[in-house]
Amino acid sequence: MTSPHMLAVLLLIASSAAAALAAATPLLQNGGFEAGFTGWTVVDRPGSAGTWFAHAGTATPLSSIATVGAHGGSTYAVTDQFNPGTHALLQGFGVAPGAASVTLDFSMFVNSYGAFAPHNGELDHTTPRAQFGRVDLLSAGADPFDTGAGVLRNFYFGIDDPSTNPHPYTDYTFDITPLVAAGGNYQLRFAAVETDFFLHLGVDDVSIDAVFAVPEPDSLALLGLGLGGLVAVRRRA
Template sequence: MMRTSFQRFAAGFAAVFVCMVLPAHGAPILNGGFESGFSHWTRADMVGGDGGFLIQSGTASPVNGIPVPPPPEGVNAAMTDAQGPGSHVLYQDFVAAEQVSLATLSFDLFIGNRAVDFFLPAPASLEFATPELNQQARVDILLAGGDPFSVGGDLLLNAFQTQAGDPLVSGYLHVEVDITSLINANLGASLRLRFAEVDNVNIFNFGVDNVAIETIGPIEVPEPAPILLVLAGVAAATLQRRRALRLSGSATPGRPRGA
């Protein structure tokens, strides 16, 4: 019985210890709910276009006052709006400093396309000033430092993109994407999380909120031997004390033990 109880206790202690070295934490996106406006974010609009990403609150789009759902987190969201065609990006650069066991990119998106469909030119482009129809929204991770409108070799991951035939108005949609392998393959590199919207057909409200990257650090299972040795020592000392007490209790009063 004593050995069985000890083994169960040791196994439970080790399991708790392992869980303690695997904390989940958010990293490294800042102000993902836009409650501080566009702090930590960068906006870029292609020259010659109209509108851009603006802070949206309430239930109306920032420029045209089109009915939209309220921000799903807090009181602010980022949303594109314009009275003419344009190309708009919103991005934040970050660095992954250490290897992870799990990394998840998540965000909430509102899609409010007032055209008859989504249109993606070939080859891929975020250019609005072109004879081709270009009416789309997308979310990407790129190597930082290049053209914010790039869809070339610095593009590492397309996490979301509207497609022809998708519902024209939907959201807020919650999206989660596993980016573990991407993070571990680009340790120390400056990466860019980008939200992009382009429209040259009709108005497009692209809402963004609740942006986060959640990570779990590397699994570091400690050597079980030191833990078990400490527990074994405690158990042995307890057993020895109990034996001493039993011997003391069974001795004849007034007569030395062993006489």
């Protein structure tokens, strides 16, 4: 009869193999902005005032208006401006075919000191009124300010409750598997447009993690070893 100690070892092997099969693969880099904008692209529409900042502290870098600061670590990304502007923050990523699940997570606040002005969702501060933040999954070739055919899915469009400025972070999680499981290249975009008064979009702890349906051969062998051992133990008991 196999000893309880050996049974514990076999259980550990099996559980370790199962964990290996379910391990998530990160698809984004520097999601906490601790390395500034490494891996990200900042684009400001021509004529914009202000931009994105990789920032530490609880006051915005230009206007010195209070925020809640970083969600994790010491740095977060935030927009700031003194006059109208449109700002996009993007990172491209690739997904190999066969992903069993792909999950987007981020934490964000949108502090607006002007009223929500949707303007059909267009990212253009030269229009009469546009005041909002938005988050989108874009096709690989989409323009940084595309709000049409290049948008594969919109995750956020609006502003947070102005009565709680500075607004706390809201944590967001989205299953994007149906959009990307076939594989390909995509872009994640955070964007803000401001024409009325200050708007500060802050984002931190951004991640896209994929779990793949086809495990590596080594993981399969390890799982088989653990499960086989457990079967043997049961037969001998």
